[in-house]
Amino acid sequence: MPESRLPRLESPVLTERAPAKVNLSLRVLGRRADGYHELSSVVAFAGAGDRLTLQPGETLTLDLAGPGAAILAAGGDNLVLRAARELGLRIPGLRTGRFSLDKRLPVAAGIGGGSADAAAALRLLARANGLPRGDDRLFAAALATGSDVPACLYSRSCVMAGRGEALTPLALPRFGALLVNPRVPVATADVFRALGLAPGAQLGAAAPVPAFAGRGPALFWLAGEPNDLEAPARRLAPVLDEVDAALRATPDAGLVRMSGSGATMFALYPDCRAAARAGKQVAGAHPAWWVKPTVLG
Numbered sequence: 001m002p003e004s005r006l007p008r009l010e011s012p013v014l015t016e017r018a019p020a021k022v023n024l025s026l027r028v029l030g031r032r033a034d035g036y037h038e039l040s041s042v043v044a045f046a047g048a049g050d051r052l053t054l055q056p057g058e059t060l061t062l063d064l065a066g067p068g069a070a071i072l073a074a075g076g077d078n079l080v081l082r083a084a085r086e087l088g089l090r091i092p093g094l095r096t097g098r099f100s101l102d103k104r105l106p107v108a109a110g111i112g113g114g115s116a117d118a119a120a121a122l123r124l125l126a127r128a129n130g131l132p133r134g135d136d137r138l139f140a141a142a143l144a145t146g147s148d149v150p151a152c153l154y155s156r157s158c159v160m161a162g163r164g165e166a167l168t169p170l171a172l173p174r175f176g177a178l179l180v181n182p183r184v185p186v187a188t189a190d191v192f193r194a195l196g197l198a199p200g201a202q203l204g205a206a207a208p209v210p211a212f213a214g215r216g217p218a219l220f221w222l223a224g225e226p227n228d229l230e231a232p233a234r235r236l237a238p239v240l241d242e243v244d245a246a247l248r249a250t251p252d253a254g255l256v257r258m259s260g261s262g263a264t265m266f267a268l269y270p271d272c273r274a275a276a277r278a279g280k281q282v283a284g285a286h287p288a289w290w291v292k293p294t295v296l297g
């Protein structure tokens with residue numbers, strides 16, 4: 001057969017999940033001179049998330065589908081493309097291609113949807129270019145894309161410190177969880193600004209996170225920890241009081257709290273069945289909210 005008639009061999013399409021990030025606790029320890037806040041946060045990842053594929057090729061593009069596609073632009077500001085560009089700056093000749101994002105998570109919701117997408121893009125590019133998962137340039141590109149992207153690149157439960165660059169693995173028991181977002185977007189920068197901390201402010205040290213021997217001890221420790229962003233977020237989005245009440249009214253809710261800078265709140269349950277039951281109750285009473293039963297840990 002002449003060479004021109006040979007079927008063109010395309011690289012196979014690669015797929016990565018982009019799981020939602022949940023801050024089970026979040027302490028703001030101060031504000032650095034560069035304006036970023038110093039944090040200590042127990043972070044877990046959910047079964048629920050977006051899905052990103054990459055058809056490796058020469059030209060970097062992005063298609064959007066899924067329930068979130070209508071509100072999100074596929075333009076150059078999309079965190080998928082920003083992460084790819086950041087990696088390209090560090091790896092000349094990086095092979096990119098056509099990304100397709102199935103956007104299921106609410107946007108600007110405190111569960112790191114965009115960060116999870118950016119991290120999934122970096123994992124896909126690592127696979128397409130034969131880079132080891134621990135390649136420093138992946139981490140550097142992640143941090144340059146956003147503070148939550150390194151944790152999402154790791155994508156396993158951990159203690160996140162600094163502005164998001166210091167990650168310590170943490171074994172967490174498995175929980176059923178319900179994620180609820182009242183469909184009010186909250187900008188992360190607005191919530192941090194509402195804390196009103198001056199650059200250089202220091203509030204205290206982080207409580208050491210113990211090794212958790214099961215769900216009971218984990219819940220007990222987490223109940224004694226705050227999300228310091230919850231009070232300012234509630235001032236910006238008062239509907240959070242309603243979300244909090246709706247979650248507390250579900251049977252077996254063990255811990256009710258806001259994730260990240262909001263406005264997604266979550267409750268923890270002993271298992272998936274309890275979370276699914278709670279989901280039906282909340283969705284029935286609030287059909288306009290985004291309600292997602294899932295697992296964490």
Ligand SMILES: C[C@](O)(CO)[C@H](O)COP(=O)(O)OP(=O)(O)OC[C@H]1O[C@@H](n2ccc(N)nc2=O)[C@H](O)[C@@H]1O
Nearest residue numbers: 023035036037115146147148149163188189192260261
């Ligand atoms: C609230 C969290 O979701 C907790 O996991 C993250 O700290 C936010 O991470 P993110 O959305 O990736 O944040 P970035 O995109 O890096 O920053 C968004 C805005 O939040 C502020 N920001 C973010 C992280 C941080 N530790 N201190 C901050 O003050 C930044 O000044 C910036 O104006």
Ligand SMILES: Nc1ncnc2c1ncn2[C@@H]1O[C@H](COP(=O)(O)OP(=O)(O)OP(=O)(O)O)[C@@H](O)[C@H]1O
Nearest residue numbers: 078079107108109110111112113114115117148260
């Ligand atoms: N792929 C993407 N998915 C979601 N948001 C994106 C994406 N690309 C860019 N953005 C923009 O990033 C901003 C933050 O979106 P995201 O959903 O990550 O917020 P978040 O859940 O509050 O994140 P975090 O918990 O990391 O603070 C929004 O203004 C959104 O328009």
